[in-house]
Amino acid sequence: MSVAGYTLSPRAAAAEARRNGTVNAASSTAVITGGDPVDMVEWFGGGQRAAGMVVTPETAMRSTAVWRCVTLISGALMTQELGVYRSTPKGDFIRVHGHPMDRFLNREPNAEMTGAVFVENSAVQMLLRGNGYGLIRQARNGTMTAVDFYFPWQVLPFRSLNRDIWYRFTNEDGSTEDHHASYVLHFKGPGLSPDGIRALSPISHHAQSIGISLATRDYEAGQFERGLMTNDYFQFKEAVSGDQRRDFKEYLRNKARGVANAHNPLLLEHGAEWKRVAVTAKDAQLLELLQYSVVDVCRIFGVPPNMAGEVANTSNFGTGVEQQSIGFDRWTVMPHKVRIAGEWTRKLFPVVGARTPEFFVWWDDDFLLSGDSKAIAAYLRAGLGGNQLPGWLSQNEARRKVNLPPKNGPGGDDVYSPSDSATAAAPPVDPALDAALADDKDTANAS
Template sequence: MGYLTNLRNALLGRAQASSTFDLTSMTPAQVGEFLRIGGSMETASGVSVNDTTAMRVAAAWRCVNIIAGTVGSLPLDLVMRVSENVRKPAVGHPLRTLLTVKPNPWQTPSEFRRMLQAHLMLRGNAYARKVRVGRDTVALIPVVPDRVQPCQLDNLSMEYRVTLRNGSQVRLPQTEMLHLRGMSLDGVTGLSTLSYMKESLGLALQGENSSANLMKNGQFVSGVFKHPEQLSKDVFDRLKASIEEYRNGGARAGGAMILEDKMDYAPVSMSAVDLQFLQMRDFQRYDIAMFFGVPPHMIGATDKATSWGSGIEQQGIGFVTYTLNDWLVTWQESLKRDTIPEAEWEKLDVRFYPQALLKGDSKAQWDAFVKGRQWGVYSANDVRALLDMNPRDDEAGNEYAVPPNQTQATAGDPAEPPVGDPINEPA
């Protein structure tokens, strides 16, 4: 009965909010979409935008897939702070297994992070319910953002009202929920990207629908045949058969067509209206990429100059610096706040390793290793560890080189730092 009551209330609320609500004429899929997004995601172009329809737009799919895939594939580890400058992996800590091996019974760490990052990008919030045994978190169960209503209590703590699949609702304290929050204006709920970019997505979806209808109805034609009078049935049938033969290819394809009975042919070129339609569809790709902070070249839009830099390499660096790093910091700080006990905040950290992005560019990776070895940042064994190789057998593998602007006599003096950061320098 609780589920039916919630369904009835949802229907009544949606009906009052929408002047076009007609349950009797809706398909089951349309009812589900209406209940989930209501009328709030209806766009001026007439298209309802939600997670499913948004991902049908190629530019949106690519942007979400690039960022979520990168967050999911980057190495992540739980590290222990031995001293102010010394850190090492927190081997044996139960949370390390949770983050790096098995977050829940059915997902790998990359699948878990990819899913929550997609939620975070589209809805502005991502949630995972914590399964706890004593003080330790032993599993993270992802929760669809539409089922969660975050609120702040009078004592400033957070409470999450989660709607279960049977329609009932439970209230979870902050200690039982992992909450990844995007940019927020109230500090409680992240801003939904879909809500702010719905008009751009609506235009893109309508552009695709219009193109599909034009192709379906045959309104993209190369020319027309004109005749001063009405064609007889025999002439029409011969003309139609001749056109079909040329259109289907064969030996006569590309040759000249003989017109009979005072018939004339007029080619049809693309009109200015058609060109503007194509330009609008092209513009939507850049608009969507701007919302997600992805360089246009990464979604296949390479026909315009951008403000990201003068070359592809600079645009890639801008993506890591201004877009990806923001998401990585959100993950690191949220995981530390919600999964590490407060008593261990001083000695435990969650860290991503963005230098793994260099693996796609062997030249940049080896340049970084050479600089690190040259300036005494890396030893040979440090480099071998980053390449997932065993250390050298001799002690020389642990030696650090003296920077080239120092001699043994002045090795204690501070060295002039190298240009750039050889450790985290992005590809």
């Protein structure tokens, strides 16, 4: 069977036949042929067992280190606005404000979330499961109407007989629908699974490290829950029966359960003695294990440990907050930005034949990388042409970066360039912009 010229695999053909009314349950006749067994287990809702813990993307988020790394990266992505840019024949990149696709990138990709929330949730799934998905909806006339968000466990990618990639989406009501890859936004993390379609799952490939982090926290919480340390023991001088042992254990559970009852006195009979092995948390290296588990998780996501709350060691990116932010954005966030923007570009502005489209999607991030308020003021002054040097920003562009309205009248969109005359005039000064820059400088000096 083929649809719109695409030859379908038996599974996709069964789904198409079901929509035509010839098959009642396509899912019962579809043979799932996944590549990676771990990915297939996750798709059916299972997980790996490591260090005595069941490790899934959901349970992994119970680890404070995993939570911080994932929310830190996804939060950094959602705060940097996506936009449509146009490339000129000269190689210039110009932001196209008001492009029709801005609605789906920044405002409202669907009726349930904003553009920033869509980016954040897609990044969370990409960081946990390695893959994030969005389905492009179109009207009958081909106009794009929405981009629906789907969890990875709701999506099953597969190949047709002619090697085209298709995606099976499972909706909340249990119905399924198959769509060609040209209508699917597939945000992939690093690497490829054996099927060549999906990316690798960080949680699956590092289940041992995350399991250790979860097990360490559970062990620590269990110490407070039990009230008694696990290295406590009781010695009886007289023989006790099995029933007496059971009664005594139940007595201990009720008497010393929880932190509030940890110091309650015990009533011991039959010459019993309460003894404790002198092993402290330091001797058991529990604190070192907790610290190591945090660093190991940070290593998985490429986050500096100090940005995840582990401040025992100095940062590799320098001591200043500005240098830490620049290094984090450059080495950790930038690869994800390239993947997300590239997928948006590939699906919104596809390549037709050998012709490269003039539009592409990228992040408006240059202003965020410029540093603190003092560095921002210096950046804008240099961009406007300070010290009689050629500028690269117009006054309206600079005003837009500090949330000021554009300047009315001529010269607002001109970029300053010094003349060859020895009496070159200084660049025009905008009083409102100069006041904003002065406020930034005063704030930086006060801090």
